[in-house]
Amino acid sequence: MIIARTIDELQEAKNTLLGSIGFVPTMGALHEGHLSLIRKAREENENLIVSIFVNPTQFLDGEDLDKYPRKDEADIKICQLASVDILFMPAISQMYERDELCIGAPMISGYVLEGASRPGHFDGMLQVVMKLLNLSGATKAYFGKKDAQQLALIMQMVRDYFLDVEIVPCDIVRESSGLALSSRNVYLSTEEKIRALALSKSLQKATNLIISGELDSAQIKAEMVEILSVVDEVEYVAIVDRTFNEIDKVEIGNSMILVAAWVGKPRLIDNIWV
Ligand code: AMP
Numbered sequence: 001m002i003i004a005r006t007i008d009e010l011q012e013a014k015n016t017l018l019g020s021i022g023f024v025p026t027m028g029a030l031h032e033g034h035l036s037l038i039r040k041a042r043e044e045n046e047n048l049i050v051s052i053f054v055n056p057t058q059f060l061d062g063e064d065l066d067k068y069p070r071k072d073e074a075d076i077k078i079c080q081l082a083s084v085d086i087l088f089m090p091a092i093s094q095m096y097e098r099d100e101l102c103i104g105a106p107m108i109s110g111y112v113l114e115g116a117s118r119p120g121h122f123d124g125m126l127q128v129v130m131k132l133l134n135l136s137g138a139t140k141a142y143f144g145k146k147d148a149q150q151l152a153l154i155m156q157m158v159r160d161y162f163l164d165v166e167i168v169p170c171d172i173v174r175e176s177s178g179l180a181l182s183s184r185n186v187y188l189s190t191e192e193k194i195r196a197l198a199l200s201k202s203l204q205k206a207t208n209l210i211i212s213g214e215l216d217s218a219q220i221k222a223e224m225v226e227i228l229s230v231v232d233e234v235e236y237v238a239i240v241d242r243t244f245n246e247i248d249k250v251e252i253g254n255s256m257i258l259v260a261a262w263v264g265k266p267r268l269i270d271n272i273w274v
Helices: 005-013 032-044 074-083 121-136 145-160 183-187 190-211 217-230
Strands: 002-004 023-027 048-051 087-088 140-145 166-170 232-243 255-262 267-273
Touching: 002 005, 005 087, 023 032, 023 121, 032 140, 032 166, 048 121, 048 217, 074 087, 087 121, 121 145, 140 145, 145 166, 145 255, 145 267, 166 190, 183 267, 190 217, 190 255, 190 267, 217 232, 217 255
Parallel strands: 002 087, 023 048, 023 140, 048 087, 140 166
Antiparallel strands: 232 255, 255 267
16 A cells, blocks of 8 residues: 655556546544445445545634544554555645635535534535545545535535546444444543434434334424434434425435434534435
8 A cells, every 4th residue: 555645646656556546535533434435445446545634624613623533543554454555645735725716515505404504614625525536536436425415515516517536425334323433433421422322313213203104304303303302412403305405294215314413522413315
């Protein structure tokens, strides 16, 4: 595995590759969720590039940029074991100029839910993903459904800017308890981890209600909120269609249920696609 820390090193390493390139962008502190993307990309492509870059422009003032978990040595070993060809770990100065052209998230779907809670987050996310996709030269890039709105906006950017890359959505990986894996879970104490299960439990409850024929969004959300009473703060519970418009009735095959909540220090998100 080649570790490239500069754009030049990345380009040089890429020159040694022949054939298709799969790409998995991450912010590191790798866990089984990231690994599921890496394994899928490994299977489906001749070459595999993974990036680890904690992107400052997608963190808002007061968010956890400085405290975001960093585990470079462990991450390098994980990537080696996963047969990654190139691990791209750039410094911020490699990725950004002082006065940059910026990409803006769409004014509607980029400013609801996560975009409403974290205005500006998606601009920074799209900006770095555009850079990373271009640098990687990937034919396929892999993203988790855990960040459902992020995934949808990246797919839209690829369409709107005619980027020549296939975005591959990957299922959410969970602990056996149901908790969706996240780099931010390391902030949870044992007691908080138990309360954090309310997110996946509320989504499980929603699934059971839908299976039993309940499609009314207000009714489903009310039952979810009850389960979520143990978290410190619920930021949103939403039932939306695939373009993130809130819907009054679940449309099976075209709906998502999303939740964001604070438990102790971290803000956690989870969702199901129904
Ligand atoms: P991050 O390092 O948090 O930026 O995540 C990098 C990629 O891994 C994103 O595409 C995430 O959606 C994906 N990811 C993070 N957690 C999970 C998970 N539990 N299951 C599946 N994909 C995940």
